[in-house]
Amino acid sequence: MAPFPGATAARDEAAYAVVGAPLDISTTFQPGARFGPDRVRRFSRTFDDYDRRTDSRFTxxxxxxxxxxxxxxxxAEYLSFLEGDLADLRADGVVPLLxxxxxxxxxxxxxAADPDVxxxxxxxxxxxAEYDGNPLSHATATRHALDVADEAVILGARTxxxxxxxRAAEADVTVVPPEEVADWTFDRPGDAYLSVDIDGADPGFAPGTGTMEPFGLAPREMRDVVRAVAxxxxxxxxxxxNDRDDGQAAALGGKLLRExxxxHAEGHA
Structure with missing residues (x-):
């Protein structure tokens, strides 16, 4: 496995750590998420090291x-094990990039992160609460996040x-539909955790995902959210x-990880 391009720091010198988690057991339509970590690494190879906006180099x-x-x-067992690995990174002051x-x-x-939002x-x-009787389905992720965080903000949801x-109508959940994401501003206090499900993008931009849903977000809208929250x-x-396209989803995902x-580094300089 080739490392994420530009991820050249040693473990004891790291501020960030890419951690692949190729779990792919509850996908309900197109499987292949197990190939996600390798594809994101592969399709990030062409990106320049230098970022003009922040005047910094990824390396x-x-x-x-x-x-x-x-x-x-x-x-359940896998998530517990993975949580332990991520918590070890957090204890060392490293931001996990899962x-x-x-x-x-x-x-x-x-x-592992224990965020406020x-x-x-x-x-x-x-x-x-469950999908097809499975309480740890991919369709329950935000529900579980609310067992830890005080609030969830879901951007781009359309189904x-x-x-x-x-459940989304309760006070601890905010849903921002796709057409309002461009005008959304992040103003929550405390620690945040940002999860980018690539199917938030319109499938015309990222067809390589398990459950495509039309009328989604443009890449620049997703980029602006990442920049605001990071x-x-x-x-x-x-x-x-997943591996069901020619690399569009992986390239977008890798670029958003870099963003x-x-x-984040600019905000903590």
Missing amino acids: DLGVHDAGDVRAWDDA VGGEHTVSVAGVR FVCLDAHLDLR GSPEEWS PSCVGFDLVEV FVFA
């Missing part, structure tokens, strides 16, 4: 690639069950990239 920002945490078929895998891996990321770019509400919309973040993940690092 100077202390990014380490910790490899993948190999997944197995017991989701790359899935299905959205269920966000549960481990949020538990969970911010998510996603086509789906993911507020189900959900009646029960999910009822400085407040104690954790980040990118999920639901997170540039914006």
